[in-house]
Amino acid sequence: MGTAEGKDVAGRVAARLLREYWRARPLLTLRRFMTPIDGIAIDRPFFLLGTQTGGLSLISRMLRRNSRTVYCHGNSRFWSAQDEMQNVRFRCLPEAFRLGIIEHVGTRVPRGGIADHPEFGLHRNFIYACDELLGLYRKTEADYTPEVAQGLADTIRACIRAYAHDIHDCRFLDKSQTFTLKMPLLRKCLPGVRFILVARNPYAQCIRFCHGHVSKRIRGHFRTPPTRERLLDLVVQHWRNTFRIALADMEGHDDCLVLRFEDFLGDVDQGLRGMADFLELPFEPGMVPQPGIMPHFGSIGTQKWYPVHKEVNRKHLRLLDEQSIDRIREGLQGLDEHFDYTPDGP
Numbered sequence: 182m183g184t185a186e187g188k189d190v191a192g193r194v195a196a197r198l199l200r201e202y203w204r205a206r207p208l209l210t211l212r213r214f215m216t217p218i219d220g221i222a223i224d225r226p227f228f229l230l231g232t233q234t235g236g237l238s239l240i241s242r243m244l245r246r247n248s249r250t251v252y253c254h255g256n257s258r259f260w261s262a263q264d265e266m267q268n269v270r271f272r273c274l275p276e277a278f279r280l281g282i283i284e285h286v287g288t289r290v291p292r293g294g295i296a297d298h299p300e301f302g303l304h305r306n307f308i309y310a311c312d313e314l315l316g317l318y319r320k321t322e323a324d325y326t327p328e329v330a331q332g333l334a335d336t337i338r339a340c341i342r343a344y345a346h347d348i349h350d351c352r353f354l355d356k357s358q359t360f361t362l363k364m365p366l367l368r369k370c371l372p373g374v375r376f377i378l379v380a381r382n383p384y385a386q387c388i389r390f391c392h393g394h395v396s397k398r399i400r401g402h403f404r405t406p407p408t409r410e411r412l413l414d415l416v417v418q419h420w421r422n423t424f425r426i427a428l429a430d431m432e433g434h435d436d437c438l439v440l441r442f443e444d445f446l447g448d449v450d451q452g453l454r455g456m457a458d459f460l461e462l463p464f465e466p467g468m469v470p471q472p473g474i475m476p477h478f479g480s481i482g483t484q485k486w487y488p489v490h491k492e493v494n495r496k497h498l499r500l501l502d503e504q505s506i507d508r509i510r511e512g513l514q515g516l517d518e519h520f521d522y523t524p525d526g527p
Contacts, residue, residue: 199479200262203255204269207343221338221348227375227460228367229356232423233307234389235381236442236493238264238485241356242476243453243468248346250462252354253336256344261480266336267357273339275332277320277366280305280359302404307390309359310426311418319426320363330370337371352462361423364430364437375460376437378427379445383420383517384501384524385494387509390416392500413505417512424516441520443527446491494526 202209229237229244245252245260253269254262263269267280297303301314309318337353345351360367367374390399391409400406407415431437438459445452450469457464467474470487506524510517521527 196479200254200481203259203262203479206255207339210343212342212348216342216348218335218338218342221341223334223337223341223371224352225373225375225461226337226353226355226371227377228360229354229377229379230361230364230427231358231379231381232310232361232386232420233358234386235358235379236445237356237358237379238482239470239489240377240379240442240445240456241354242486243449243470244354244456244460244462246468246474247352247457247462247465249351250354251341251344251351253340256346259477259479261476261483261486263481264355265357266355267359270336270340273332273336275329277324277329278333278357278360278363280309280357298404300404300407302402307399308415308419310362310420310422311415312422315362315422318359318362320366322365322369324366325369329366333370352460358423361427364427368434368436374436376431377456377459378424378431378437378439379442380424380439380520380522381442382494382498382522382527383417383513384506384509384522385497387413387416387420388500388505389497391505410508413508414512417509421513421516424520425514428519441522441527443494446489446493449489498524498526 207213229241231237241252241264242261244250245255245264246257248257250257252264253266254264266274267278271279298314301308305314308314341348341351341353361378364376367376390396391413396409396412399412427437428439431439438456440452453468454464456462457468470489472487474487476483476486501524509524517523
């Protein structure tokens, strides 16, 4: 192994070890012996909702740079690691909030509790809200039990105890996308909760999964690789069901801010200030991506920061043909018009 290659491998190993250290901090912190878990208050936690590849990671990183923000993997000093409880803390979460479902039609239940499926295999990302899987992930007040609420709260409290600069003055953030289907249950479990729902052009989002390496990676999870048409139908169902349910769950509540990712990219500073106002979170200039502030060592996906690319949909929209456009439009059942999305953009 050459010197340069050896340094590269050593760097990846060191980055992985650093991430694992931060992941393990809830078990390693000395606060465990000084601060009882039930003595930690959860102040107005907030959740970023939407679908994968919808721009949530970029927005989440900006909010995680706030000195008062805590998430499931760190704080403002370690702000660009994994930020989804459904993945990072799945062993601690009640089953109602896991990405994997333990009881299902399959026969295998591998590590992590993600049950098998005769068509999808162990795959869940990008399709968990499709028509067939939706019932497994949709949760409402009817799914509330004191045990579920306690399990969720204790998972959040453990993160606050491990990562908060000041456990008495902090706000917890998460962006587990499956939680978009669980807003009523989250309200029941966490009084004062806030939501930010982020939409991105479904014509761009859905078609990208049917082309190139992304499509190859997704198809590889299926027991039998789906046709292009079948895969497109599944991801369109996923987008439609996610936002149909979220919009319905918002009715009669003032705890949710809705935005289009494309509008946010048009004026990041103003959009971020609007979010901070809604969340009652003090705005800090360092939250805005800028030269001289780059993702720290050990980061995941370092390209999701600076510079902020505004034309994120163009290359995907170019993949559309008339048949795909008609298929997506029909599958969305009018939700594209609700958000004023077209095959040409917002």
